[in-house]
Each structure stands twice: as structure tokens, then as C-alpha cells.
Amino acid sequence: MTTVLQLQSLRKSFDRGGFWSKSDDRVAAVDAVSLTLKAGKTLAIVGESGSGKSTTARLAMRLLEPDHGEVHLLGHEITHLQGKALRAHRKNIQMVFQDPFASLNPRMKIVDTVGEGLRVHAANLSKKERVARVAEMLELCGVNPEVMQRYPHQFSGGQRQRIGIARALIVQPKVLVLDEPVSALDVSVQAQILNLLKSLQQAHGFAYLFISHDLSVVRHIADEVAIMFAGRIVEQGSAEAIFATPHHPYTINLLNSVPIAHPDARQPIDAVEVLADQEDVAQSGCAYRLRCASAQHDCATISAQALLAQQPCACIHPCIDE
Amino acid sequence: MRHALSNPMLMVGLAIVLFVTTMAALAPWLAPFDPAEIHVHAILLPPSIEHWFGTDMLGRDILSRMLYGARVSLAVGLIAVGISISIGIVLGAIAGYFGGKIDAILMRITDMVLCFPTFFLILAVIAFLEPSLWNIMIVIGLTSWMGVTRLVRAEFLALKEQEFILAAKSLGVSHLQIMLRYMLPNAMAPILVSAVLGIAGAVLLESGLSFLGLGVQPPDPSWGNMLTEGKDNIQIAWWISLFPGLAILITVLGYNLLGEALRDLLDPKMKP
Numbered sequence: 001m002t003t004v005l006q007l008q009s010l011r012k013s014f015d016r017g018g019f020w021s022k023s024d025d026r027v028a029a030v031d032a033v034s035l036t037l038k039a040g041k042t043l044a045i046v047g048e049s050g051s052g053k054s055t056t057a058r059l060a061m062r063l064l065e066p067d068h069g070e071v072h073l074l075g076h077e078i079t080h081l082q083g084k085a086l087r088a089h090r091k092n093i094q095m096v097f098q099d100p101f102a103s104l105n106p107r108m109k110i111v112d113t114v115g116e117g118l119r120v121h122a123a124n125l126s127k128k129e130r131v132a133r134v135a136e137m138l139e140l141c142g143v144n145p146e147v148m149q150r151y152p153h154q155f156s157g158g159q160r161q162r163i164g165i166a167r168a169l170i171v172q173p174k175v176l177v178l179d180e181p182v183s184a185l186d187v188s189v190q191a192q193i194l195n196l197l198k199s200l201q202q203a204h205g206f207a208y209l210f211i212s213h214d215l216s217v218v219r220h221i222a223d224e225v226a227i228m229f230a231g232r233i234v235e236q237g238s239a240e241a242i243f244a245t246p247h248h249p250y251t252i253n254l255l256n257s258v259p260i261a262h263p264d265a266r267q268p269i270d271a272v273e274v275l276a277d278q279e280d281v282a283q284s285g286c287a288y289r290l291r292c293a294s295a296q297h298d299c300a301t302i303s304a305q306a307l308l309a310q311q312p313c314a315c316i317h318p319c320i321d322e
Numbered sequence: 323m324r325h326a327l328s329n330p331m332l333m334v335g336l337a338i339v340l341f342v343t344t345m346a347a348l349a350p351w352l353a354p355f356d357p358a359e360i361h362v363h364a365i366l367l368p369p370s371i372e373h374w375f376g377t378d379m380l381g382r383d384i385l386s387r388m389l390y391g392a393r394v395s396l397a398v399g400l401i402a403v404g405i406s407i408s409i410g411i412v413l414g415a416i417a418g419y420f421g422g423k424i425d426a427i428l429m430r431i432t433d434m435v436l437c438f439p440t441f442f443l444i445l446a447v448i449a450f451l452e453p454s455l456w457n458i459m460i461v462i463g464l465t466s467w468m469g470v471t472r473l474v475r476a477e478f479l480a481l482k483e484q485e486f487i488l489a490a491k492s493l494g495v496s497h498l499q500i501m502l503r504y505m506l507p508n509a510m511a512p513i514l515v516s517a518v519l520g521i522a523g524a525v526l527l528e529s530g531l532s533f534l535g536l537g538v539q540p541p542d543p544s545w546g547n548m549l550t551e552g553k554d555n556i557q558i559a560w561w562i563s564l565f566p567g568l569a570i571l572i573t574v575l576g577y578n579l580l581g582e583a584l585r586d587l588l589d590p591k592m593k594p
Contacts, residue, residue: 061492087494095492103485107507113486117493167489 003075004207005037005093005175010059010069012052029055031231032305033069035209037175037224040201042208044218044239046254047228053211054098056228057179060209061095062086074174091121094168098180100160104152110163111148114138117171133170141166142196158189162196169200177209182217194221215258219243227251230287232304237312247318249292286315294319332583338576342569346392355383357390358541366559376561378551384562387543388569394544395573398459398528399521405463407517410470415501417471418478429475436468441530448536458537462524470516477509511588515581522577529570545570 013028030052037043045053058064060071062078070079078089094117097103104113115134118125125133135145141162152160161181168176178197182190198221200206212218218225218239225242227235227250235248246252281287285300292299294317304314311318327333345352354374361381369376375384417428444461451457481487482505490500531537532546540547545566552562 058488061488063488063491090492090494093492095489097485097489099485103489105486105490105504105508108503116490116495120494164489167493171493 001038001041003036004039004073005035005060005209006070006072007033007035007056007060008070008072009034010056010071011067012055012059012064013067028231030059030066033228033231033233035226035233035236037207037209039174039207040205041223042201042210042221043224043226044210044212044222045226045228046212046215046218048213048254050230051228052231053213053228054179055231057095057177057209057211060175061093061177062090063095087120091117091171092173093175093177094171094173095177095179096161096164096168096181099184100157100164101184103164104160104167106152109149109151110138110143110155113152114148114163114167114170117167121171134166137166137170138163140200141169142192156189157185158192161185161189161193165193165196165200169204169206173206175207175209177211179211180213181210183212183214190217197221215254227254230281232287233308233314234288234304235313235315236308241312247313248288248315249294249317249319250288251313252319329583329587331579332587335576335579335581335583338572339580342392342573342576343396345389346396349389349393353383353386353389355386357382357387357543359383366555366562368559369561375565376559378548378562379555379559384548384565387548388545388566391543391545391548391566392569392573394455394538394542395525395528395570398455398462399524399577401459402462402466402524402528403517403520405460406467406520407470407513409463409467410516411474411506411513413467414471414474415478415506418475419482419497419501419505421479421482425475428471432468432471435465438465440465441527444527444531445534445536448531453531453536453539455538455542458528458531462527466520466523466527470513470520473512473516474509477512478505481505481508512585515585515588518577518584519581522574522581525570525577526574 010030010033011028012030013026015026033052033056035043035045035056045056047053055064059066059069062071062081066079070077072078073089073093076089078086081089104110111131111134114137115130118130118133122130131148134148138145138148143159143162143166147154152163155163161184165181181197182193185193194217197208201208208221210218210221222239225237225239226233227242227248229250235242235246235251242251243255246255281290285302286292286295286304289295289299296317298316302316307316308314359382361377364373364377364381366379367373367377367381373383373385375388377383378387413428413432417425443465447461447465448457451461478501487500487504490504495504528537528544529546529549532544533549535547535550537546538544540551548566549563552559552564552566556563
């Protein structure tokens with residue numbers, strides 16, 4: 001199976017100091033992230049807020065410039081492309097955003113918002129053809145094309161998200177980056193959108209880079225899963241393997257934190273982990289060791305990157321049983 | 323809409339602005355006398371049925387001169403603000419959208435211009451140029467763009483991070499298109515408010531300059547130079563200065579009220 005998107009040891013850090021401060025107070029939002037996305041598959045990036053998953057998505061989209069590392073799209077290195085050269089590649093990778101209320105231009109009609117990709121990438125189309133293509137795409141995404149002369153505020157969150165998907169898919173991308181596409185929707189609408197995404201993938205073979213913090217959503221849609229913590233990938237593998245036999249203590253902790261509906265099936269959550277400070281990120285060795293229940297002395301000296309190169313889990317004391 | 327109609331500030335402001343605009347537009351038909359016509363038998367007449375607002379020391383009808391003066395004030399207000407808004411949008415958009423070094427340079431230039439006292443800057447420039455209506459408009463426009471620039475920059479900075487802008491960038495929409503079709507329409511409300519308030523400022527500035535003899539030159543009437551003409555005789559003929567003064571006051575008040583009301587109305591956070 002062909003690789004459509006490859007991220008190679010990406011790093012992005014942000015300056016925490018203001019204009020007047022001379023300090024080198026930089027925080028690495030993403031560090032040494034390498035991912036491979038195959039055609040027609042779904043790769044989910046999972047992590048808590050601040051773990052760098054959205055930054056990874058924006059680096060892949062070339063909306064942010066990486067400090068280090070490369071982005072390969074359909075075999076082309078696009079990390080340093082600018083202007084026209086970059087624009088030509090943009091139609092191959094598109095994004096659906098988290099907030100359906102902020103992701104559509106409030107002053108533009110739906111037909112113009114969705115048709116924008118055609119204006120840029122199929123400029124030879126007449127206005128009539130463009131409108132016809134927009135209608136077709138809206139229909140495909142489950143929006144009645146008759147409403148395309150309306151403005152975004154006249155739609156519900158779920159409909160807006162469908163419109164956002166239509167806008168992204170109209171240029172026929174190979175890769176669709178979905179940045180928490182359902183986390184702002186209610187659960188019933190979430191399921192509709194996820195099913196729409198699944199059926200679109202089956203029919204047209206899009207590859208999804210799916211960013212989420214919701215494991216039940218990920219279990220529903222992902223083929224591959226990468227777990228991120230503090231800007232790094234801590235565990236990576238097929239969805240079945242991660243959900244059936246997680247190895248990294250952070251992954252296990254995440255899986256245990258999913259609420260279980262049936263009271264008898266619930267397990268007590270380790271008190272140590274519940275009390276742990278969210279801000280505790282170690283600067284050396286394993287970043288997770290300050291919050292980890294099974295941390296030992298040698299956790300302070302390991303190189304998580306080196307471990308991840310050899311095995312799917314960046315932990316020196318992975319949990320094998322369970 | 324009902325919310326807007328029940329706002330007294332908006333309605334009063336709008337009424338004044340419409341009234342002054344109508345008066346200025348219809349001046350040739352409404353004016354009872356030629357504003358420049360000298361009547362030697364009617365010098366310094368107090369307000370009467372024939373001359374509502376009296377006559378000046380050359381026997382000219384004050385009301386007629388005020389109606390024509392309104393044209394000057396409004397023309398200066400609109401054109402000067404048109405110039406300053408255009409400059410402000412272009413500079414603010416570039417600074418806010420591109421950020422970084424361009425932003426730093428443009429904003430330091432803005433700060434520098436802001437350091438000059440505008441009125442004295444205009445006085446200095448007019449001293450070199452010929453004082454005329456066009457020069458006044460241009461000079462006021464060229465010295466009052468800083469506020470708009472900062473405003474547009476702030477709006478663009480906030481909009482830049484919005485997801486719909488990122489979506490447009492992802493699609494490969496050009497910078498110019500993003501600025502014109504995505505950001506500017508979403509920043510229009512505060513720009514409009516600033517323009518309306520700017521008109522009030524420009525009217526006031528023109529009156530001040532004309533009062534000092536650096537604006538509209540006699541015999542052309544302007545509210546500012548009518549004040550000057552009246553000041554020598556103020557103890558015996560108060561009406562020459564009073565009515566143009568009131569006109570300035572009411573017009574500026576009207577635009578300020580309208581601007582403030584629009585600010586409240588267009589700010590989505592203020593909506594009940």
C-alpha cells in the first residue's frame with residue numbers, strides 16, 4: 001500500500017517570552033514526531049490537551065513552519081516549498097477544523113465557501129460548472145444543495161461540519177486532516193459525522209489523519225493509533241493492538257480513564273495517577289515519569305526516541321501482561 | 323432592527339446627520355440670499371423675519387452662508403476621512419496580516435506620526451502650501467490615519483488565527499484574496515464606527531483651521547471663518563458667531579452620537 005503522507009522527526013517550539021524579554025524560554029510543542037499514513041487508511045493521533053496533536057496537524061498542513069524535520073506528501077518533500085509551488089500541492093491535503101462555528105467565514109455564502117477550492121485549483125471552470133460541483137459535493141456530504149445561497153449562521157453545528165468537510169473534499173485531496181472534527185458536536189451528531197467520514201473513505205479512498213482526545217471515537221474510526229504525550233509519540237501501532245494490549249503506562253492510563261457505562265464493569269483508577277499534577281512533565285529521560293505509577297530510577301536516563309525506534313512503545317518498563 | 327430603532331442615541335445622531343446633510347445638499351434652493359451678496363443697507367442686522375440668523379458686517383445673510391458652510395464642513399469630513407480610512411486599511415491590513423518585521427516597522431512609523439501634535443503638524447504643512455479646500459482635505463486625511471491603522475491591525479491580528487482563515491490558507495487562497503474577501507468584510511463594523519467618529523473630528527479640525535485663517539479662504543463661507551469674522555464684533559453682534567458655532571457643535575455631536583450608537587449596535591458582545 002502506498003504511503004501518502006509521511007512526517008519525519010518534526011519539531012516545533014514556540015517562544016514563551018514576550019517582545020522585551022531576552023530569555024530563551026521556548027517550549028517544544030512537538031518534538032521528534034514521525035508518522036506514516038497509508039492511502040485509504042485512518043491514522044489517529046490521541047493525547048491530552050497540550051500534547052501537541054493539533055500542532056502536528058498544522059505542521060502537516062504547512063500552516064506552521066517546523067524548526068526541524070520533513071513533510072512528505074505523495075512522495076514530494078513539501079517542507080520548504082513556498083508560494084505557487086506549495087499551492088499546487090495544497091489540493092492534495094485538506095483539513096477539517098474543530099470548531100464548526102469558527103471554521104466558516106460568516107460573511108460568505110455556503111456556495112462561495114465550498115466553491116473556494118475550485119476557484120483556486122480549477123480556475124478554468126465556469127461559474128455554472130462550479131456551482132454544479134458545489135451542489136454535488138454538498139449532496140455527497142449530506143447537505144441539501146438548495147441551501148447553498150445561505151450564510152453559515154443559518155446552520156446547526158452538525159450541518160456546518162458537513163459544509164466544512166465538503167469544502168475540504170471538493171478539491172479531491174488524497175489526505176484529509178481532521179482536527180477533533182466531532183468534539184464540538186453532541187453525541188448523536190458525532191455518530192452521523194463519523195459515519196459520513198467512514199462512508200466517504202470507503203467510496204473515495206481518502207486517507208485520514210484523525211486528531212482526537214476521545215478514545216471511543218478513535219476506536220470507531222482508526223486503523224492505526226499514535227499516542228502523544230508532551231509533544232512526543234509514546235506509543236504507536238494498529239488500533240486493535242493498542243486497544244487490546246497497550247504497553248505504555250500513559251496509554252493504559254488513558255484507556256482506563258474512558259468512562260464505562262456499566263457500574264459492575266468499572267475498575268478503580270489508581271489513586272496516584274488521579275492525584276498527579278497535570279503540569280508534571282519531566283525535562284530529561286521519559287517525560288511521563290513524574291506522573292507514572294511504575295516509574296523507576298532508570299526512567300530518568302533513558303532516551304524515549306531511541307526506544308521508540310526499536311519497539312512500538314517508548315517505555316523502558318512496558319506493561320507486558322494485561 | 324427593533325432594538326436599533328429604540329436606541330435614542332442612534333436615532334438622534336442619525337436625525338442630526340441626515341438633517342445637516344440635507345441642508346448642505348439643498349443649500350442653493352434653501353438659502354434665502356446669495357451667500358456672497360453684500361447689502362450695504364443691511365449691515366449687522368440682528369435676527370429677524372427676513373434674516374433669521376441676522377447679517378454680518380458686510381450685510382451678508384448668516385443663514386445662507388451657514389447653509390453653504392455646511393457643504394464645506396461635510397465635504398472636508400467625508401473626503402478627509404475617506405483618505406485616512408484608505409491609508410489606515412492598507413497599512414493596518416499589511417501590518418496585522420503579515421506580522422513580524424513588517425508589522426514592527428509600520429507600527430513604529432505609526433507611533434512616530436502619532437507623537438506629532440496633529441494640529442500643529444497641519445499648521446506647518448499648510449504654511450508651506452496654499453490654504454485651500456483641497457489642501458485642507460488632503461492634509462487632514464494624511465494626518466489622521468493612525469487610529470484606523472491600529473484598529474485594522476488589531477482586527478486582522480485577531481482574525482488571522484480564526485479557523486476559517488486557516489481553511490482558506492490550506493486551500494491555497496492568495497494573501498490578497500484572504501485579506502480582501504475573508505478578513506476585511508469581517509473587520510468592517512469597527513472601521514465604519516471609526517469612520518463616523520473620524521468625520522466629527524475632521525469637521526472640528528477644519529473649523530479650527532478656518533478660524534485661524536488657514537482653511538477655507540474668505541469670501542467663501544465656512545463655519546470656522548464665520549466665527550473669525552464674528553469675533554471682532556461679538557459684543558455688538560453676537561449672532562454672527564453664535565449660529566455657526568452652534569452648527570459646529572450640533573454636527574459634531576450628531577456624528578459622535580451616531581458613531582457611538584453604531585459601535586454598540588455592531589458589537590456582537592453588546593447585544594442583549
